[in-house]
Amino acid sequence: MTTKLYDYDMAKHLRTSEEMAAYLEAAIEESDGDAGFIAKALGDIARAKGMAEPSRETGLGRESLYKALSSEGNPQLSTVLKVAKALGLQLHVKPAA
Numbered sequence: 277m278t279t280k281l282y283d284y285d286m287a288k289h290l291r292t293s294e295e296m297a298a299y300l301e302a303a304i305e306e307s308d309g310d311a312g313f314i315a316k317a318l319g320d321i322a323r324a325k326g327m328a329e330p331s332r333e334t335g336l337g338r339e340s341l342y343k344a345l346s347s348e349g350n351p352q353l354s355t356v357l358k359v360a361k362a363l364g365l366q367l368h369v370k371p372a373a
Contacts, residue, residue, distance in 0.1 A: 287323035296321045297365055312347045318356065319345025321363055333362035 290296050303317030322330050322345055331338045334355065344351040345359065360367055 285323075286317075286320040290321055290324040293364055296324065296363065300360075300365060311350050315345050315349040315351055315356075316347040318359055318363075319349070321365070322359060325363055330359050330362040334358040 286299070290299060300314075300317050300321060303314050307313040319342070322341065327338045327341055330336075331341055334341070336344070336355070336358075341359070343349060344355055351359075357367070
């Protein structure tokens, strides 16, 4: 018996703004300080909505965004904030438990 592996693309499963916000919030909570983990989650959301709009609104090229918003990416906070705004998301802070 052979096991088949499939690539799972989270971007294909993020349909609503609420799902996208919940996904990013979960990624931030589970990241344990791993900026690449959060960047990838933001990249998944950007791909779900389409990279053209965040690229246009942030002034960054699509390739630059793909690179910054990958698991190897380490985008500046200003880039994260611009992309989040372009995607219709807001970041909030709450006291740690």
